[in-house]
Each structure stands twice: as C-alpha cells, then as structure tokens.
Amino acid sequence: MGLLSLFRSKPNSASIAKERLRIIVAQERGGRGGPDYLPLLRRELLQVIHKYVNVDPEAVQINLEREAGHEVLELSVALPQKPPG
Amino acid sequence: MTEIIVVTSGKGGVGKTTTSASMACGLARRGKRVAVIDFDIGLRNLDLIMGCERRVVYDFVNVINGDCTLKQALIKDKRLETLHVLAASQTRDKDALTEDGVRRVLDELIADAFDYIICDSPAGIEKGAHLAMYFADRAVVVVNPEISSVRDSDRILGLLASKTHRAANGNGGVKEHLLLTRYNPRRVANGEMLSVEDVKEILGLDVIGVVPESPDVLAASNAGVPVILSDTSDAAVAYHDAVARLLGEELPLRFLDEPKRGFFARMFGG
16 A cells, blocks of 8 residues: 555455355355256246346346245246336 | 365366365374375376476376276375375376276275375366365365355355265265465455455355465475475465364464555555
C-alpha cells in the first residue's frame, strides 16, 4: 500500500470471489448425488420453455429436494417482465 | 498399520507434487517408513521434484504388469533412509493403471510394513486421479486461495465422499484435510485474496497447513530438493507444521499475517 493508494478506493475483490464461490458451491453440492439425467432434463425443459417464452437460461432452476421418505423435483422459471405499455 | 494418504486437488498447478514430496520427506525425517507414488501416468514429474530422475529404471506400470518386482522399482532416497519413490510410467496408454493393479502394489507395500503411502494424484478427475484417491484413508486437498481452485477442490471433496473404497464400504469414509499453498498474507490484508477463514468456511473443512507464497519453492524444484529440506525457508517450516498436524499434534497456523515492513517500504512500496 503506497501513499497514492490511500486516495484510491479499491473494490474488495476477495469478498466478491467469496460470494460467488458460496453460491456456486452450494448449487453444485445440491446437484451432487442426484440422478445423472438432471442436467439433460434441465436443457430439454429450457428448449421447450424457449419455444413459448424467451427466458434467460439462468432463470430456470431445477432442484431435487430430499425429504423424509420422498424426493421433490422442484422447477422454478422466472418469466421475463413484460415491456411497459 | 499403514496409512494411505492421497494428495489431490482437481485443478493443476496448485502444488500437489511439491506437497507430496515435502510431506513424504517430513514423515521420513520423523523416522517413518514412507513410499511416495506418482499417479500421473504419462506425465512423470515427482522424480524431478525428488531429484531422482536419473535413477528411474522401472516404474509403477512395470510393477503392475509384472515386468519387475516392486523392490526393483522403488527408488531409495539418498537423503532419507526410510523414504522410497515409485515413479509414474511415461506410457500414453490410458488403461495402464487398473484398480486391481493398484490394489496389488498397495497391498505389497502394506505387507512390507510401510507406515505411510503417499499417492500423488494427477490433476483432473479422470482415471489416474480416481485411482490415486480410491484406496486412501486420508486426503490432503491442496488448494490455492483462488476461485477456480476452491471450486475444483469442492468437486474433489464430493468424489472423495462417494467414489472411494472407504465411501463404498461405509467404513467411516476418507478423512479430509485442506492445505493452502501460495498464500500471500499481504494480498489477503489488502482484500485481493481469499483468506484461510474464507476457504475454510466455503469448503467446511479443517486446515492442516498454510504454505506461504515463496521463491524457495521454485528454487527447490530447480535443485531437485523438496522444499521442506530448505530449513530456513518459511515454506519448509509450514510443511513441517503440516506434517506434525497430520501426526496429531496441535499447532497454531503460522504465516497468516503480513511480515512487518519498514516505514519507507510502507509509504512508497508497492
């Protein structure tokens, strides 16, 4: 840290890295141990949805939740906002 | 009782071979009988880091194929009497390593009463990496405080928990430890690098060692002398501490803080 850098405000890149890692690691751990078809299922669902609505790939979330005795396949699609007017 | 330890990471270039060589030397220095095995078939490198590249006659695959005995292939270290190296083969045949072949070599080392077998894993998650971890009792996951290395380590932790002999047979699983390398306390203090605490929190594991970024590591590999043997180096001290923790000693982590610098360095230094 030199004299000049005292006057420059630097974004803290380590905390950005930490936040990004926290999210991606949680997501990847969630998919682990799940059936191998999940990524393919996600891709095909995305194609079908895309035929009707123009959604961002990130807007489609698929989760497999394990609860006592049964599993729940959870699909969440965030639809784009309608343009005003 | 022989303990099999895999040194792994997923990502390449984070310091697996440096760590395997140094931990093997550290254990041997404490009088343990150690065999360190290079699982990077096709890309032999442990021999260079150990400084025994000109003494490789037979390799891991030769032993598996029965071209020689294990005894003929084990290279005795010239510095430490109880340390032995098994070099990787340079064959391009991806199927040269087999689960059965690896098991036979490990069983023979166990029968020969080695205390520790260190398996130096190749990068990636292919066959070599899989077989390096498959029979492990413990894993040292080498990680750089850097985003892709941390993510890959998490992937490896997932494999250790599912695709190993211990996981498959339900006998307690593989005991996992993190070892951070290329740690730069100054950059951590400046908020430019993930801290030990950050990595620990994200991966949820205990840290067995933090090796500071050091020019001594390159100098050591240039010379073919594992860095743990360069006694005055911070990296050597950090590896000795990691070995002690592996053996169950409780030591505080060192080199987490920025070394003190003089007034002029602080005012004008970069």
